[in-house]
Amino acid sequence: MKVVNGPGGGSFLVWTLLVQLVLCGSGVYTTDHTKSCILLSESDSERKVLNRLEPLAHKNFTAETTIGTESYTYVFQLCGDAGGVPGAGVIQYDSKKTETKPKVIGRYNATQAFGGSDWVLLIYTSGDTYGERCSKEARKAMIMISCDKKAGLGQMKVELEDRQRLQDCFYLLELDSSVMCEVPESHISAGSIILIIAFCLLAIYLIGGFLYQRLIVGAKGMEQFPNYAFWVEVGNMSADGCDFVCRSQNREDARAYRGVATEPLEEEPEERDDHLLPM
Numbered sequence: 145m146k147v148v149n150g151p152g153g154g155s156f157l158v159w160t161l162l163v164q165l166v167l168c169g170s171g172v173y174t175t176d177h178t179k180s181c182i183l184l185s186e187s188d189s190e191r192k193v194l195n196r197l198e199p200l201a202h203k204n205f206t207a208e209t210t211i212g213t214e215s216y217t218y219v220f221q222l223c224g225d226a227g228g229v230p231g232a233g234v235i236q237y238d239s240k241k242t243e244t245k246p247k248v249i250g251r252y253n254a255t256q257a258f259g260g261s262d263w264v265l266l267i268y269t270s271g272d273t274y275g276e277r278c279s280k281e282a283r284k285a286m287i288m289i290s291c292d293k294k295a296g297l298g299q300m301k302v303e304l305e306d307r308q309r310l311q312d313c314f315y316l317l318e319l320d321s322s323v324m325c326e327v328p329e330s331h332i333s334a335g336s337i338i339l340i341i342a343f344c345l346l347a348i349y350l351i352g353g354f355l356y357q358r359l360i361v362g363a364k365g366m367e368q369f370p371n372y373a374f375w376v377e378v379g380n381m382s383a384d385g386c387d388f389v390c391r392s393q394n395r396e397d398a399r400a401y402r403g404v405a406t407e408p409l410e411e412e413p414e415e416r417d418d419h420l421l422p423m
Contacts, residue, residue: 177201181223182253184269193259197222197266197289199323200298207317208239209302215239218302220287220317222266223252233268234285234317248272249315250285262291262324278313285315292320 178194178201202224208217217239219227226232229246231253237246250268258265271283288303298321307313353370357363366372 178223180252181255181257183255183257185256190257193257193264194223194255196259197264197323200289200319200321203297205298205300205319207300207302209305211305216302218249218300218315218317219246220285220300220319221252223255234271234287234315236315247283249283262326264289264324274307274313277307279310281311281313283315284313285317287317287319289319289321289324291322291324291326293322293325295320295322297321297323 176195176198178191178198180201181194183190183194200222203221204226205220206217207220208215210216215238216236218234218236220234221227221232223233226235227237227246229235229248231251232246232248233252233255234249235246236249238244248271250271252268254268254270256267256269258267266287266289268285268287269282271285273280273282289298292299298319300317300319302315303318304316306316349370354368357368357370357372363372369375
C-alpha cells in the first residue's frame with residue numbers, strides 16, 4: 145500500500161480509518177458467521193434456518209443447574225467455540241471445580257437445524273462420550289430457541305438432562321430470544337405514500353423559505369413566510385371569489401316580496417282625452 149506523505153497524508157489516513165469504522169458500524173461489512181456450522185446433511189432448508197439465527201452467532205450464553213449436591217454451568221455458542229474450547233458448541237463444567245477440564249456436550253461441526261415460524265431446534269452431536277451411562281455413546285445437545293419479545297438477545301436455561309436411557313441420551317437447553325420473533329410487515333397504501341411525500345416537500349418549502357427570508361433577505365415578521373406577497377394575493381382573490389359566489393347582501397329583493405306601503409297612495413289626477421275626439 146502506498147503511504148501518503150506530506151502535511152495532508154496524516155489527515156487522509158485518519159479520514160480513511162473513520163470511514164471504515166462508520167461502514168463497519170452501519171453493517172455494510174457483514175460476515176455470515178453461521179457458515180461455521182457444518183450440517184450432518186447439507187440442505188438449503190437447514191441452512192436457511194441457521195441464517196435466521198445470524199444475530200446470535202459468536203456470542204456465549206450461560207446457564208446454571210443444580211442436581212442434588214452437584215452444580216453445573218453450561219455455555220452455548222452458535223457456530224463458534226463455546227467458552228473458548230475449539231470446536232465445542234456446548235460445554236459443561238463443574239461450578240465447584242472450575243479448574244477441571246470442561247466436557248464437550250456437542251460440536252458445531254456436526255449440526256442439525258429445524259425450525260418453525262417462531263422457533264428453531266438446534267442439535268449439536270459428536271460430544272464427549274459418556275463414562276458408564278448411555279452405552280458410552282457420544283453426548284448430544286439440543287437447544288430450543290423460541291420467540292420472546294421481552295427476552296432481548298437471549299436468556300438461556302437448562303430444561304432437562306436425560307441420561308437414564310440406554311441410548312439417545314441428550315441435554316435439552318432452552319434459549320428465549322426476541323431474534324426469533326417475526327417482525328410484522330408494514331403495508332403502506334399509495335395514498336399514504338403520496339401524503340407523506342407531500343408533507344415532506346411542504347416542510348422543506350416552509351423551513352427552507354423561512355431560513356432564506358430571515359438569514360439572506362433579512363425579512364421580519366410575517367414577511368419571513370416564503371412568497372408572502374404571492375400567498376396574500378391568492379388569499380385576497382379567494383376571498384373575493386367566495387364573496388361574489390356565496391354572499392347576496394347587495395342584490396335587490398324580488399318584486400313579489402316587496403311590502404305594501406301602509407300610507408295611502410295619493411290619487412293621480414284623472415287624465416281626460418276629450419280633446420282628442422273630433423269636433
